[in-house]
Amino acid sequence: MANETEKSTREPSFYEAQTGWKSWAFTLDHKRLGIMYLLSTMIFFFVAGMSAILLRTELLTPQGDFLPWLNQGLASLFGNPITEEAAKAQSGTTFNKLFTVHGAVMVFLVIIPSVPGALGNFLLPLMLGAKDVAFPRLNLASYWIYTIGACFFLYTLFAGGLDTGWTFYTPYSTSTGTAVISATLGAFILGFSSILTGLNFMVTVHKMRAPGMTWYRMPLFVWAIYATAVIQVLATPVLAITLLLLIVERWLGIGIFDPAMGGDPVLFQHFFWFYSHPAVYIMILPGFGIESELIAVHSRKHIFGYKAIALSSVAIAMISFIVWGHHMFVSGQSELAGIVFSFLTFVVAVPTAIKVFSWVATLYKGSIEFNTPMLYGLMFLFTFTIGGLTGVFLGAMSLDVHLHDTYFVVAHFHYVMMGGTIIAFIGGIHHWWSKMTGRMYHEGSAKIGALLVFIGFNTTFFNQFVMGGQGMPRRYYTYVPQFQQQHLLSTIGAYILAVGLMWTAAYLLWSLRKANKKIQPDNPWGGMSLEWQTQSPPIEHNFHGTPRVDSDPYNFPQIDRTGEVDGSH
Amino acid sequence: MILSMLMAPEGSATPSPDKLPATPQPPWETMHAWAPLPEASTFAAGTENLYLFIIALSALFFGLIMGAMLWFMAKHKRRGPDDKTSSITHSGKIEFLWSAIPSVLLLVIFVWGEVDFIKQSVAPADPIEIRVTGRQWSWTVEYPDYPGVSFTSSTETPEITMMVPKGRPVRLMMTSTDVLHSFYVPAFRVKRDVLPGRYTTMWFEATQVGEFNMFCTEYCGDQHSKMTGVVKVLDPDLFEAALREAGKLERNVEDGVRESDKDYGARIYKRRGCDACHSTDGTPKVGPTWQGLWGRTSEFVGGGSLKVEGTAGENYIIDSIREPQKNVVVGFGGAAMPSFMGQLSDDQIKALSAYIKTLK
Numbered sequence: 006m007a008n009e010t011e012k013s014t015r016e017p018s019f020y021e022a023q024t025g026w027k028s029w030a031f032t033l034d035h036k037r038l039g040i041m042y043l044l045s046t047m048i049f050f051f052v053a054g055m056s057a058i059l060l061r062t063e064l065l066t067p068q069g070d071f072l073p074w075l076n077q078g079l080a081s082l083f084g085n086p087i088t089e090e091a092a093k094a095q096s097g098t099t100f101n102k103l104f105t106v107h108g109a110v111m112v113f114l115v116i117i118p119s120v121p122g123a124l125g126n127f128l129l130p131l132m133l134g135a136k137d138v139a140f141p142r143l144n145l146a147s148y149w150i151y152t153i154g155a156c157f158f159l160y161t162l163f164a165g166g167l168d169t170g171w172t173f174y175t176p177y178s179t180s181t182g183t184a185v186i187s188a189t190l191g192a193f194i195l196g197f198s199s200i201l202t203g204l205n206f207m208v209t210v211h212k213m214r215a216p217g218m219t220w221y222r223m224p225l226f227v228w229a230i231y232a233t234a235v236i237q238v239l240a241t242p243v244l245a246i247t248l249l250l251l252i253v254e255r256w257l258g259i260g261i262f263d264p265a266m267g268g269d270p271v272l273f274q275h276f277f278w279f280y281s282h283p284a285v286y287i288m289i290l291p292g293f294g295i296e297s298e299l300i301a302v303h304s305r306k307h308i309f310g311y312k313a314i315a316l317s318s319v320a321i322a323m324i325s326f327i328v329w330g331h332h333m334f335v336s337g338q339s340e341l342a343g344i345v346f347s348f349l350t351f352v353v354a355v356p357t358a359i360k361v362f363s364w365v366a367t368l369y370k371g372s373i374e375f376n377t378p379m380l381y382g383l384m385f386l387f388t389f390t391i392g393g394l395t396g397v398f399l400g401a402m403s404l405d406v407h408l409h410d411t412y413f414v415v416a417h418f419h420y421v422m423m424g425g426t427i428i429a430f431i432g433g434i435h436h437w438w439s440k441m442t443g444r445m446y447h448e449g450s451a452k453i454g455a456l457l458v459f460i461g462f463n464t465t466f467f468n469q470f471v472m473g474g475q476g477m478p479r480r481y482y483t484y485v486p487q488f489q490q491q492h493l494l495s496t497i498g499a500y501i502l503a504v505g506l507m508w509t510a511a512y513l514l515w516s517l518r519k520a521n522k523k524i525q526p527d528n529p530w531g532g533m534s535l536e537w538q539t540q541s542p543p544i545e546h547n548f549h550g551t552p553r554v555d556s557d558p559y560n561f562p563q564i565d566r567t568g569e570v571d572g573s574h
Numbered sequence: 575m576i577l578s579m580l581m582a583p584e585g586s587a588t589p590s591p592d593k594l595p596a597t598p599q600p601p602w603e604t605m606h607a608w609a610p611l612p613e614a615s616t617f618a619a620g621t622e623n624l625y626l627f628i629i630a631l632s633a634l635f636f637g638l639i640m641g642a643m644l645w646f647m648a649k650h651k652r653r654g655p656d657d658k659t660s661s662i663t664h665s666g667k668i669e670f671l672w673s674a675i676p677s678v679l680l681l682v683i684f685v686w687g688e689v690d691f692i693k694q695s696v697a698p699a700d701p702i703e704i705r706v707t708g709r710q711w712s713w714t715v716e717y718p719d720y721p722g723v724s725f726t727s728s729t730e731t732p733e734i735t736m737m738v739p740k741g742r743p744v745r746l747m748m749t750s751t752d753v754l755h756s757f758y759v760p761a762f763r764v765k766r767d768v769l770p771g772r773y774t775t776m777w778f779e780a781t782q783v784g785e786f787n788m789f790c791t792e793y794c795g796d797q798h799s800k801m802t803g804v805v806k807v808l809d810p811d812l813f814e815a816a817l818r819e820a821g822k823l824e825r826n827v828e829d830g831v832r833e834s835d836k837d838y839g840a841r842i843y844k845r846r847g848c849d850a851c852h853s854t855d856g857t858p859k860v861g862p863t864w865q866g867l868w869g870r871t872s873e874f875v876g877g878g879s880l881k882v883e884g885t886a887g888e889n890y891i892i893d894s895i896r897e898p899q900k901n902v903v904v905g906f907g908g909a910a911m912p913s914f915m916g917q918l919s920d921d922q923i924k925a926l927s928a929y930i931k932t933l934k
Contacts, residue, residue, distance in 0.1 A: 090857040097796045170793050176770060177753040177795060264771020270754060271769065304650070306659045310669055335756065336767045337774045340695045344688050351680040355673055362672045365639055368646035370660030375651070383643065390639050394632040397680065401687030403617070404624050406694065407763040410756060410791040474625070475611045476760025478791040481799035485787060490608070565658040 015524070015540055018443060022545040033141035036543060038148050039127030040441065043434075045155065046119045047510070053110035054503065056103045061465075061499040063100060067486045072096040072103075100482040101168040102183070108171030109188065113195050114155055116426055117284065120291030121202055121237075122151070124433050125230045127441060129206060131536035131543060132224045134215025134552040139208040143201055151198040157191030160184075170480065172281070173248075175262035175273040179255045186255060189248040196241045196248075199287070203237030206230055215535065217554035224534045224558045225301075225314055229294025232318040236283045236290075236325060244280035247273065271337055278329035286325040288422055290318055292385070292429035293360055299382030299432050300364045302532045304371030307559040310363040317356035324353045334405045343402055350400040357393055361386065372563060377451035378530075381432025384459050388424025392417060395470065410480075413473025416466045424462060431458070431509065439525045442517060443542045450512040457505025464498025534558035614782040614807065615762035620690045622763070628683060635676075694764065697777035701745035704736065708748065708755035708768040708790065709912050710860075711797040712847030720814075723821030726847040727788075727803035734820060735788060735803025738780050739813035745777040751912035756792035759805055767792055780807040796860060797850060825921065839929025842922050851911065854933050861911060862903050868931045875902040891927045 019036050029037060063071045076099060077092040126144065130137050138144050161167050167188045169178040178185050210231045214223070223231075250261055251273070260266025262273045293314075301308040308314065330338060330346030364386060373379065395417040399405050408414060439445050472491045477484060484492070515521075528537040535558070539548050613619055650659075705716040713727040715736045727735040738744045748757060750770045757776065758765040766776040790801035808816055823845055826833040843849055851861035862872070871881045872890075880901070882890055893900050895918065898911035918926070 090855075094858055097799070101793075101796070101798070168795070174754060174793070177793070180753060181795060264769070270771075304659070305652075305657070307661065307663045309662065310664045313664070313669055334691070335765050337769055337772065340692065343691065347688060347691075348684055351684045354680055355677050358676045359669070359673055361639060363669075365642050365646070366668070368643060368650060370662065371646070371650050372652045372657035372659050373647055373650050375647075383647065386643055387640065390636055394636060397632065397683060398625070398628050401624060401628065401683050403621050403687045403690030403694065403763075404628070405687070406691065406765050407621050407625075407760070409765060410758075411760075471608075476758070476787065476789070478758065478789045478799075480793045483799045485802075487609075559663075561659065563657060563659050564661050566661055 016544045016549075018540070018542040019545045020443075020542060031145065033137065033145055034545065035126045035130050035138050035141065035144060036441075036547075038144055039123050039125075041148055042118060042122030042126060042151070043124075043441075045151070046115050046123060049110050049114040049155065050119075053107050053115060054506065056107040056110075058499060058503055060100065060103050060107065061496040063103075063482070064484070064492045065496050067484050067489055067492075069093065069096055069100075069483050072099045072482075075099075097482045098168055101170075101480070102166035104480060105167045105170050106162065109167065109192070110158065111422075112171050112284070112288075113192050114158060116288045116422055117195075117199060118151060118202075120295065120426065120430055120433070121206070121230060121233055121287075122148075124226075124295065124430070124437065125202075125206060125233075125291065128437065128536055129209060129227060129230055130213065131539065131547055132227050132534050132558075133209065133213055134218060134535045134548065134554065135209065135213035136546050136548075138205050139213055140205050143205050147198045147201040147205065150194060150201065154191045154193075154195035154198060157187050157194060161188040161191060172277060173251060173273075174277075175251065175254070175270045176264075178251060179262065186252055189252055193245055193248045193252075196245045199237045200241045203234035203241070206234040207238065210234075215552050215554050221312065221315070222554055222557045223315075225297035225308060225311070225318075226291075226294035228315040229290045229292075229297070229318050232322040233287050233290045235319075236287050236322050240280045240283035240287070240326065243276065244284075247276035247280065250276070271333070274333055274336055275329070275338075278332045279326075282329040282332065283322075283325040285418075285421070286321055289425050290321065292389075292426035293318060295429040295433040295436075296364060296382060296385050296389075298532075298534070299378050299385075299429075299436055300367050301559050302436070302530050303376065303379035303382065304368050304373045305531065305561045305563045306367055306369075306371035307561070307564060308363070309366035309369070310359070311557065311559065313359050314363050317359050320356045321353060324349060324356075328353055331400060331405070334402050335409050347400055347402045351397075354393070354397060354400070361390055361393065376530075377446075377448060377455055378432050378436035380452065380455045381428055381435065384455065385425065385428045385432065387459075388420055388428055388462065391467075392420030392424050395420065407476075408473055410478060411473035412469040412477045412479055415479050416469035416473060419466045419469075424466075428458070428462075434513070436530070437536070438513065438516070439529055440536060440541045440543070443525055444516045444521050445525055445529070446512050446516040450508070454505055454509040454512065457501055457508060461498050461500070461502030461505050465495050465502055466498070468494050531561065531563075532558075533561055612761045612782060612784070612786065613763075614780055614784065614786055615759075615764065616779045616781055617690070617694055618761065618763045618781070620693070624683070624686050624690065627686070631679060631683075694777070697745045697775070698743050701743040701777055702738070704738075704744055704746050706736075706746050706748040706757060706768065708750040708757070708794075708801075709847070710752050710795055711790075711801040711850045713755075713757070713788075713790075713801065713803055714847065714917075717817070717821070720817060720821070722824060723817055724823055724845075725803075725821055726845050727801065728844060728847065729797050729800035729850045730844075732802065732804055734785075734806050736805045737813065737817045737820060738805065738807055739810040740780050740783050740807050741810055743777055743779040745775060747773055747775055749773050753794050754792045755790045755794050755801065758789045758791040759786055760789070761786040762805075765791060780805075783807050783809055800850075823922075825925070835925045835928030836932050838922075839925035839927070842918070842926050843929060846914070846918065848926070861906055864930050865933045867933065872901075873904040875904055888927060891930060892923055895923055895926065 019034055073092040073096045076096055077087060077089060080087045161184045164184040164187060166183055167185060168181055168183045169185060210227060253259055254262055260268045262268045262270050264270060297308055297314055328346055328349045330342055331350045334343050399408055399417060468491050472488055477488050525541050527541045535552055538552060613622055703718050705718060707714040711729055713735055715725045717723045725735050727733060748768045750768045752770060755768040756765060757768055762778045764776055764778045766774050768774060784807055786805045788803045788805050790798060825838050851859050853859050853863045854865055856863050856865045867882055869883055871879055873879045880886060880890055896915040897913060
């Protein structure tokens with residue numbers, strides 16, 4: 006750990022080591038790329054979040070009022086006024102485009118790249134005691150490929166938008182008049198970024214570990230990123246093939262998914278979910294990794310069941326490839342296939358349950374500090390447990406028949422994706438903020454933010470379970486008035502959540518001001534993993550010399566070893 | 575529905591079957607926000623029991639997990655920088671238990687869901703056969719055993735889209751003319767995707783007289799959320815007569831006076847779902863408006879135009895109903911109109927044509 010004398014002779018951080026725009030655009034430094042991913046994903050998080058706010062505002066009333074008003078207002082603003090009837094007629098499409106933007110941008114541009122791209126890039130080499138990832142140039146390529154893919158998405162927005170939903174189901178996606186090809190090309194290109202990042206991380210974990218860092222001495226975040234990387238490399242090519250087939254189908258009409266030409270529209274769903282179900286775990290496994298770090302470090306307790314947590318990530322990664330059919334119980338796939346997929350879905354629930362139990366057990370007899378990262382860690386246990394348990398409802402076939410494509414599903418995956426990944430990600434950003442920026446945010450403001458996010462999130466989504474159970478279908482622009490009160494509650498929650506997230510962005514950005522530039526302790530939480538053993542922000546080559554590892558990263562000095570036989574841990 | 579039951583205010587229960595108003599009142603207006611969903615088919619109780627069972631189990635586990643978490647949070651709060659923590663790292667016994675117990679419970683849930691699902695897949699012998707056709711954005715429901723009877727949902731107002739007798743199994747043979755749709759009746763707890771180029775089947779037996787919401791639950795574009803209808807469950811004694819009365823789309827003849835082409839056409843316009851895509855008041859929808867269509871010059875995709883009048887105009891209208899892709903009006907190429915060849919009789923097409931001519 007750094008002491009005062011070291012601080013006066015600090016080396017320039019990786020920010021100061023080089024300057025100028027080229028030092029960013031062509032950087033090979035994993036830390037700079039991590040920061041660039043963080044910025045990019047947060048910009049798209051804002052875009053996708055705002056479209057959700059527009060959706061929720063529209064859903065305040067059952068019959069479609071806000072979007073027609075908005076469309077009419079925008080049209081007259083651009084000097085091209087339209088009648089109220091015309092605005093009403095086109096607003097259904099506007100709604101469909103908005104939920105497509107929300108879903109597609111959140112999945113492909115935010116959640117998938119967020120934790121691996123931002124925190125994974127920044128932390129993986131640091132945690133392994135390496136100077137960089139295995140292929141720094143490939144890493145730079147991944148980032149720019151991501152940017153190109155993102156440009157295709159932006160083009161799609163300006164070329165009239167996309168109204169297929171993020172799932173691109175055929176034959177609607179081959180017949181709609183919106184910009185399907187540019188969007189699918191975008192997702193196709195983003196897939197390559199994901200594959201290359203995964204490949205890079207896999208090789209890094211295999212080959213770049215510091216001397217003494219055995220597999221079971223790796224931080225659990227590394228295990229999670231590693232399991233994610235395996236899925237990224239193995240599953241994403243299937244998405245690429247699927248999207249390519251869709252593009253060819255739409256462009257040349259070859260008829261793979263077109264029943265009129267002997268094709269099969271359900272085949273697309275099989276292809277799509279063969280990637281997109283594992284992709285759910287690409288999204289959530291890194292969140293699990295962050296959670297393990299937050300819980301252990303802030304309770305200064307050895308993580309409970311290290312091996313179980315590490316290996317359950319790998320188990321989840323493997324099983325995730327053979328459960329895709331549970332998205333299709335009512336799609337017309339065979340009953341036998343449905344039964345097998347249902348069974349495997351319950352199998353995947355077990356390693357997930359083990360993780361949750363292990364995190365709670367880690368708290369036992371710990372020294373729990375209720376700082377912001379830990380609040381997010383505990384919030385994760387609350388929201389993700391709900392997300393996980395409600396998955397059990399959907400895995401049971403007869404019940405899924407009822408709940409499929411209703412708001413119950415919407416609530417479930419938001420509790421997993423937002424309540425799991427995004428909550429963990431925000432917690433991780435707070436946990437490693439001083440490491441990444443050299444500044445500390447205002448703790449009181451951060452606690453207010455965490456409270457707003459918690460209240461807003463649960464108000465938005467919890468009653469959507471009830472709504473779904475009563476049969477409210479998803480992706481509905483207008484709805485039966487019976488559901489208005491519940492929609493109202495959801496919308497109020499969404500506004501609170503939005504305020505909480507903006508507040509969070511505001512105090513984090515405020516912490517970067519010049520006046521706040523006092524030197525932070527390198528290791529404010531007393532973490533034992535290697536990223537805490539270098540200065541904040543780290544130097545360009547991460548460490549002075551090569552670190553050596555002789556214990557796993559959860560052996561905190563506060564652990565009471567009295568009465569313990571030597572070498573028992 | 576434990577939550578909604580807890581929150582249901584007094585007097586919010588759905589009206590009992592015998593007290594249903596004589597004039598059909600759509601279920602939209604009779605159901606209260608937090609009222610429990612009716613259990614109106616033989617499947618509903620099974621699904622609902624499984625739902626309650628998993629809610630109970632989830633509540634138990636959530637309670638245990640959160641209880642432990644809150645207890646540890648209170649008990650092991652950091653008191654000072656030198657707090658000692660326990661050296662426990664794992665425990666084979668506990669880890670085995672918390673893997674094994676959920677596994678057994680999950681297995682029970684799996685089997686329960688699977689058994690009920692199989693019941694839903696196999697229709698009993700001799701059901702009432704119903705044909706369901708989904709298209710953007712209406713449902714057409716026909717009864718092979720009752721020729722001439724059909725219903726089509728409307729995007730404008732909730733209407734009776736299907737009639738079934740209480741206590742008799744019905745089997746739906748479903749297909750789509752364009753994209754994917756999904757047929758969902760929440761009160762019956764049944765749902766099945768409707769696919770183009772393939773038949774999917776579904777069966778149920780209604781157990782409660784009344785009217786129930788029916789939704790499309792597979793996203794199908796522009797007016798997906800308006801592709802809804804009402805399923806009316808009748809007493810078996812009343813079923814046949816009511817079905818023939820409500821479902822017939824023949825020309826009315828009263829006191830020997832035939833219904834006029836214009837009135838008959840207007841009924842077909844509503845009943846066969848033309849109104850989903852074509853307005854009669856000039857509003858642009860997915861298809862061209864019918865207002866002023868007669869006498870207007872239409873420009874077609876791929877060149878060519880026609881002033882819709884005289885014999886050529888008549889033929890154009892008939893062609894557009896039977897083979898919509900023959901002449902597509904510029905600006906309306908996005909969603910494909912399905913062909914109504916064989917679905918509308920010559921007399922019905924004639925009536926529609928006459929109706930269009932009156933829309934000045």
